[in-house]
Amino acid sequence: MSKNAIVSFKGIKDINAEIALTGSKSESNRALIISALSEGLVKVDNLSDAVDTVTLNNILKAIGKENDPDTFFSVDVGHAGTAMRFLTAYLSITRGMFYLTGSGRMKERPIKLLVEALQKLGAGIKYSGQDGFPPLEINKDFRQASRIVKIQGNISSQYLSALLMIAPSLPLGLSLEIEGELTSRPYLEMTLSMLQDAGIEHRWDNNTIHIDQQPFKAAELIVEPDWSAASYWYSIAALADHAEITLPNLKQKSLQGDSKIRDIMVAFGVRTSSIPNGIALKSGTSVAITEVLNLKDCPDLAQTIIVCAAAKGLNLSFTGLETLKIKETNRILALQQELIKIGVVLKEENEVYTLNCDQLSFPEKVTFATYDDHRMAMAFAPLSFFIKEIEMEDYQVVEKSYPDYWKDLEKAGFEIQEI
Numbered sequence: 001m002s003k004n005a006i007v008s009f010k011g012i013k014d015i016n017a018e019i020a021l022t023g024s025k026s027e028s029n030r031a032l033i034i035s036a037l038s039e040g041l042v043k044v045d046n047l048s049d050a051v052d053t054v055t056l057n058n059i060l061k062a063i064g065k066e067n068d069p070d071t072f073f074s075v076d077v078g079h080a081g082t083a084m085r086f087l088t089a090y091l092s093i094t095r096g097m098f099y100l101t102g103s104g105r106m107k108e109r110p111i112k113l114l115v116e117a118l119q120k121l122g123a124g125i126k127y128s129g130q131d132g133f134p135p136l137e138i139n140k141d142f143r144q145a146s147r148i149v150k151i152q153g154n155i156s157s158q159y160l161s162a163l164l165m166i167a168p169s170l171p172l173g174l175s176l177e178i179e180g181e182l183t184s185r186p187y188l189e190m191t192l193s194m195l196q197d198a199g200i201e202h203r204w205d206n207n208t209i210h211i212d213q214q215p216f217k218a219a220e221l222i223v224e225p226d227w228s229a230a231s232y233w234y235s236i237a238a239l240a241d242h243a244e245i246t247l248p249n250l251k252q253k254s255l256q257g258d259s260k261i262r263d264i265m266v267a268f269g270v271r272t273s274s275i276p277n278g279i280a281l282k283s284g285t286s287v288a289i290t291e292v293l294n295l296k297d298c299p300d301l302a303q304t305i306i307v308c309a310a311a312k313g314l315n316l317s318f319t320g321l322e323t324l325k326i327k328e329t330n331r332i333l334a335l336q337q338e339l340i341k342i343g344v345v346l347k348e349e350n351e352v353y354t355l356n357c358d359q360l361s362f363p364e365k366v367t368f369a370t371y372d373d374h375r376m377a378m379a380f381a382p383l384s385f386f387i388k389e390i391e392m393e394d395y396q397v398v399e400k401s402y403p404d405y406w407k408d409l410e411k412a413g414f415e416i417q418e419i
């Protein structure tokens with residue numbers, strides 16, 4: 001049963017806190033798949049506490065132990081998109097028969113492009129529900145039929161990462177041609193970079209990435225703290241009257257594209273400096289934003305930035321938000337439905353999304369729905385600076401990527417009371 005919580009903030013909005021963030025879920029989930037493919041040669045350090053990572057780790061351990069190749073082994077990833085996509089590729093080349101499923105929402109998140117690419121390579125995959133969506137039945141016989149695969153790049157970069165990670169284990173290797181625009185590009189670069197750390201070479205040739213069959217080398221992949229989680233602290237710093245927040249072990253130069261929050265938040269008045277063991281955020285003066293913000297490279301920052309801008313009454317415009325409709329929920333719709341509770345409208349016209357904050361007002365109490373989406377809860381919680389009492393529905397939803405979020409807010413002076 002899901003529980004709600006009252007989130008509030010009393011007193012002066014002066015935040016002074018040190019917050020040790022958990023590891024990046026994106027880096028962790030890649031590290032786990034790479035380690036499994038390397039048969040243990042590649043070790044992983046500082047894995048994330050995210051439920052998506054814990055789930056993937058448990059699945060990989062169970063497959064290692066319990067897999068009878070002649071009966072279907074059932075695997076449930078819950079809400080974890082990366083686990084679904086990465087496992088679809090990984091299980092396609094793993095000996096055994098697998099039934100791969102997930103939450104109700106996961107069965108609505110498309111996987112067709114990845115399945116078609118894997119089928120072209122030689123995988124035996126069937127849909128056991130609706131065509132183009134999980135659940136999937138993955139069969140044991142993989143005989144590589146082709147080295148060359150084309151894939152459309154604008155739906156999810158996770159499909160491409162999934163294919164690239166299995167590439168060095170394919171007898172013929174892989175030549176992956178990306179068709180059209182590429183969304184979430186930094187995640188693809190993260191995959192290539194982590195593969196490189198594990199000894200895997202690749203080469204780009206225009207829009208094609210080539211990876212030959214090759215062995216992994218012994219390596220240790222050390223997961224950095226999660227920059228997407230850090231984004232909520234940037235929002236808190238931007239909305240407080242005064243804030244000094246340190247985030248240990250976070251590096252300004254990161255594999256994670258969401259580190260772009262640092263640059264975006266300069267205009268919101270947040271300055272970042274490197275300290276001996278991490279970074280420090282300090283609130284200050286905002287600068288007017290005149291350009292349209294394109295979030296194609298960092299879709300997971302969208303809710304943080306849009307909610308923060310709304311609370312500041314900034315009528316900003318955004319592009320690059322198309323993929324938000326197929327994430328944990330339709331995030332555009334969810335934002336529209338929740339922002340209206342503070343009088344803010346998010347309008348779409350020809351793929352440009354614009355905030356209208358002219359009627360912004362903060363009621364004494366607001367109940368925010370979270371739509372099974374961790375980022376809805378985390379993006380809206382900082383509004384308790386302005387709303388006396390926020391009731392956050394299903395507040396534990398944050399565990400998907402940042403289980404300690406509420407504990408960390410308490411450390412910074414917020415009050416969280418489960419009801």
Ligand SMILES: O=C(O)C1=C[C@@H](OP(=O)(O)O)[C@@H](O)[C@H](O)C1
Pocket residue numbers: 025026027082155156157158161183184187299300323
């Ligand atoms: O590869 C990854 O780790 C991720 C890629 C992104 O998804 P898309 O590529 O579907 O945009 C991002 O939204 C997700 O949270 C994590």
Ligand SMILES: C=C(OP(=O)(O)O)C(=O)O
Pocket residue numbers: 079080081082083300327328375401
């Ligand atoms: C979209 C997300 O995750 P996934 O696609 O892995 O479920 C997210 O964490 O915001």
